[in-house]
Amino acid sequence: MAAHRRLEVSEVGDVTVVRFVDRKILDEASIQELGQELFMLVETEKRKKLLLNFAKVDFLSSAALGKLITLDKKVKANSGKLKFSNIRPEIYEVFAITKLNKLFDIKDDEADALAAF
């Protein structure tokens, strides 16, 4: 498995659980790096079931949202499933304003998300 700087990656059954290392996903270089690490899970490591746990994240800009949208496309192209969990209210508000809560499958916590795969 490749080393990850922006992500903590673990496996629960056949689901890859991804936790973010950074509380704020802000500067361009970090967002690029984050995107590459996420895309690698799908494109190189061919992981089909991805759960992104946002518990640590308390700030997400539109540039980071763009990476998540691209990730969603890659997962779908790979016939996989992507779910999000543990999104704090301030972050959920960003998903709701942009209506991305309709695009992404968002669950309250990791157990709910794991049960939904």
Place this chain on the structure above:
Amino acid sequence: MSDHPWTWRTEKSIPSETGAGQRVLEDVLGQLAAQQWGEHEVHGVHLALEEALVNAIRHGNRSDKNKQVHVACKVSPSKLWVQIQDEGPGFNPEEVPDCTEPDRLEVPSGRGIMLMRAFMSRVEYNTAGNCVVMEKERRAEAG
């Protein structure tokens, strides 16, 4: 506007690099916290300023180190006013497509201005489209 009892103001020209934008942002957010703004409002202002600064640095000045971004900001316990101007050619914000339309939901860019409008009380661009003025008025019930 001018007779509002502002308690802090700053005016800075910064190079077109995101690190410089972060330092201005931290100053402003520090002031909001010092003036007892609520956590939720500070988060909204943070996001709006982040988006506006990134727009000015990346899209306006195209990260050209020879161009600067001019930031002016005023803060009081009840109001924030900020102006961010870049040295780029400007754009027409009305031409940015609505990414909440179902057929555009999967387009990975174009949400910055939407977030600015959602979290601020007023967002206005000049005619050239290279200067944005944003205001945030605290709601009476905000803590």
